[in-house]
Amino acid sequence: MDESVKLQLYFKENIEWENQKFFFRYTWKKHLTELKKAIIYTVVCLVLGFLPLKAIALGPVSIIFKYGSFLFIGYIILLIYQYFNAKIKTFSLIEELIENLRREDEVSFITLYQNSITIKNPFTTINCVWSKVTYKIVDQYLILSMLNDKINFVFTESEFKGQDYTILLDFLQQYSKKEN
Secondary structure: OOOOEEEEEOOOHHHHHHHHHHHHHHHHHHHHHHHHHHHHHHHHHHHHHHOOOOOOOOOOHHHHHHHHHHHHHHHHHHHHHHHHHHHHHHHHHHHHHHHHHHHOOOOEEEEEOOOEEEEEOOOOEEEEEHHHEEEEEEOOEEEEEEOOOOEEEEEOHHHOOOOHHHHHHHHHHHHOEEOO
8 A cells, every 4th residue: 555644835925935045046056156266267367468477478378368358257247147137037936936825725735655756736736756856955945856856846844834844854865865
């Protein structure tokens, strides 16, 4: 017999908003690392291309550093533009999602089986086998990735009642893979 455990999720607007903001910052962290690298490369290229350093006589190679610095400046501008553009679009989608969840009367559930997990909210139902599920705990947030990181859910303990959060963690530890 395939027994299941059904966990109810309680919608709280503030928690949902914080979860979504956290996930946006989490996903953009690697891009901001890329931005830091680009800034460092730009400074190095600017120094080698434009400052007359007597100890390092680069000659015509300094022209390559001059043009390289302009390419890196363009790359920095592109990364900054993408960040703010994604932030504006994401936050407007989050507001729309929260508004839709506020209007719906249905409750969200997580159903745990021995061979799969099902997450049902008022808009979708997603079922996935455990081999395609990974999880990661960052600070107080639990990031549940399904279908090889194509669909992500963010949970905190305050969204669950009683021991439901620990039950979910036990199932995840037993049947899925933990990311580092």
